Amino acid sequence: MDSTPRRRLWRDSPVSETSLSTVLEAILFGAGRSMSVAELAELLERPQAEVQSALKDLQVTIRRRRDSALQLTEVAGRWIFEVRPSLSPHLPESFRADIPQRLLPAAALIAYHQPMAQSQLVDMLGQRAYDHVRDLANTGLIGRRRDGLTRRLTTTRRFAEYFGCPEVEYRKVRTWFRKEAAKMGLTSAQLAASLAPDEQLTISEFSEEEEVESEPLEVEE
Template structure:
C-alpha cells in the first residue's frame, strides 16, 4: 500500500470535510504531531498558491483552514454551486454583522416579528451567536459567518469594521428601510479623512 505524504492527506481531509479545521483537529484526525501538521499546512499553502489555473485556494480564518473557490472564479459559477443562505436571511445577517453586538430587540424593531425566525435560522446554521443580555439577547457573528461571507477576520470588531466597509463599497444600504438611521450610526463610528 502506498504511503501518502502528509501534505496530500491534509489536502484530502480539508477538501472532503467541507468545513474549516484547526491544526490540532487535523493532527488528531490524521494521527500526526501538531508541529508536523503545522509545517505540512504551510507547505500545502505554498503548493496551492503555485498551482496554475486552480479554482481553489487554501484560506486561514481565525486559526482554521479550509479550501474555498477563488473569488475571481466564484462569480462565474452557476448559482446552484454556491453556499445557500436563504435570501430572506441575508438582511438579518447583514444587520447583525453591521451592528454587532446587536440587541435582538433592535433587530425586531428594524425587521418586525419575522426577525425571531431569522435569528433562530441563522443560529441553527452556525452563522450567529445569541447570548442572553437582560431582557433581550445579544447577537454576534461567528467564525462560520466569516467563512461564508469571505471575511478574513473572526474578531467581532474586525468583522464589523470589514462589513461596514463592504456596505459602503456596495451601496447595500440604498434599499433598506431606516437606512438613514444606520448611516448616521455608521458616520459616528467610522473616522473620516480630512
C-alpha cells in the first residue's frame, strides 16, 4: 500500500507523547522487522529525539506487562519485537522466529475477521490465499475447521504469543486486533496491505454481509 496516505494521517493528526508510544508499537508490531529511529521518525514526521524517548517509554511499558511473551529490544540502533529469551526453551523446534512478510496480510485479515471463512480470504487475497493458509497453519499460527464447503480460520495461542496479544481466545484476539487497527485509522484491507509493502498487493475490502458469528470453535493449537 502506498505510504503517502499514512504520512498525511500522522502530519494532520498531532501525536501526543503517550499516543506516540502506541503508534510506534503498532508500526513495529506490523512491520515484523527491525526499524531504526531514523526510519520511524521519517515515517511519522517527528523529531528523532522524540521518537527515541517514546521507544524507551514503550520498552518500559512492555517490560511491565504481566506474562508478556514479547520484549522490545534495541539492537545496533534498530528496534524490534522478539520473544523473551526465558521462553525460548518452551518453544517447539518447528517454531520460526520470523513470519515471512508475504504471510502477514493473510494473518492480519484472519485475526481481524475470525472466525473467517477461507472462501472470504480467497475473495480478498486471490488464489494465493490457499498457500498462505497452509503455511500459517504449518507454523501453528492459525487453526482450520471444516464448515460446509469451506473452512473456518481462527488464530491460536501461538499467534497471540507471537504478536504480543494479551488475550488468547479468538474473539478477544479479534477485538484487540481491531482496536489496534482503529488506532492507526486503517480498515482490515489497508492494514493487511501495509504489512507487506514489497508485495504491492491489491486487497478487496471485506464484505460485512458475509461476516458470520459462529459458535465457539475448538481449534487445535
